[in-house]
Amino acid sequence: MSQPLEKRRLGKTNLEVTVFGFGCIKFPNISADQAAAALDHAIDLGVNFIDTARGYGDSEVKIGPVLKRRRNQVYIATKSGRRKADGMMRELETSLKNLQTDYLDLYQAHWVCDDNVLDEALAPGGALEALRKAKEQGKVRHYGITMHRHHTAIRRAIESGLFETIMLAYNALDEEGVGPDLIPLAAERDMGVIIMKPLSGGRLVSPPSSPKPDGLDPVVAGTLREIATNPGITTVIPGMVSVEEVDENYRAITTAHAFDDAARRQLFETIAAMKKELRYGQLCLGCGYCLPCTQDIEIPKVFRALYMHQQYPEDQRFMGDELYDSLGMPADACAECGECVQRCPAGIDIPERMKEAVAAFGRRAA
Ligand code: SF4
Ligand code: SF4
DSSP: OOOOOOOEEETTTOOOSBBOOOOOOOGGGGGHHHHHHHHHHHHHHOOOEEOOOSSSSTTHHHHHHHHHHHGGGGGHHHEEEEBBBBHHHHHHHHHHHHHSSSOBBBEOOOOOHHHHHHHHHHHHTTTHHHHHHHHTTBBSSOOEEOOOOOOHHHHHHHHHHHOOOEEEOTTTTTTOOOOOHHHHHHHTTEEEEEEEOTTTGGOOOOOOTOOOOSSHHHHHHHHHHHHTTTTOEEEOOOOOHHHHHHHHHHHHHHHHGGGOOOHHHHHHHHHHHHHHHHHHOOOOOOOOOSSSOTTOHHHHHHHHHHHHHHHHHHGGGGHHHHOOOOOSSGGGGOOOOOOOHHHOTTTOHHHHHHHHHHHHHHOOOO
């Protein structure tokens, strides 16, 4: 049985947003009519948070006519990737015009991807200055930041206390590795936590022949439920393009209360099996069932660091090294007791992979 769409407080903005929001990143691929129909349907269902960006092609332009009709029913968020205040203020005017409104509920510094970009955003004449000025002028009610991958920069942005919200990519494949500690940290600091890429850009979907017991794709529904039941998360914004997608995601999230530990485990087992089939190899899901380690090794973080070190583009691999260096216990503390292996739904040979981490990182952890 479904429950009404839950609203949560978006951190210190105090806006009450629905846990299911509308991501408009895919709007450039569809007609204006199709975009309007999907948006109208979502708003009819009670969805009250819409997110877009200057960088999403004509997405803002397609949202504009709907927003004009229904401005008081939704909160609108957009972003600018400009690093300097003047560029960001100029883009704000374009966004307001495209969206056919005279204020934004949330304006975000987009894709602040590493420490250098964050430094630039925080420096005099940088993006933060524009965000503050836009708020003073009443063109923006609140402001936030959107970030990917770079743990140190994400942590710095959270700990700075300068932003009201943060948008992070998080999903059960956990490719960007923000899961276990950065989300609770942001929630603790009273930031609204907005989750993008919940379905890993469409990769998290069951194989076509899979049964759909309640008419929903079990991987899609389970993944959304897993995120929606995380208390540190305020809203999840899957990118949607049709009335049907809105309906399916709405049904998944309004039945998330039935998503218990058994369902969570089942989800991770299914995704683990998919990963093997897709030859992703022995990839950690970040689920944490292996913990606690008898030697206090933070197993999922070691694997996250190893993944970054091995798989990220060459100029980003240092992020894996940094993450490993920040851990309290090195991989070579593994006593090969095997306790974690019994609990890992992905069937990872954890002690073997700890040796791989030692080979990759040496003894750099403190
Ligand atoms: S096998 Fe190694 S990593 Fe696993 S619980 Fe034992 S000591 Fe920890
Ligand atoms: S139980 Fe397995 S998949 Fe889950 S976090 Fe631990 S090592 Fe990764």
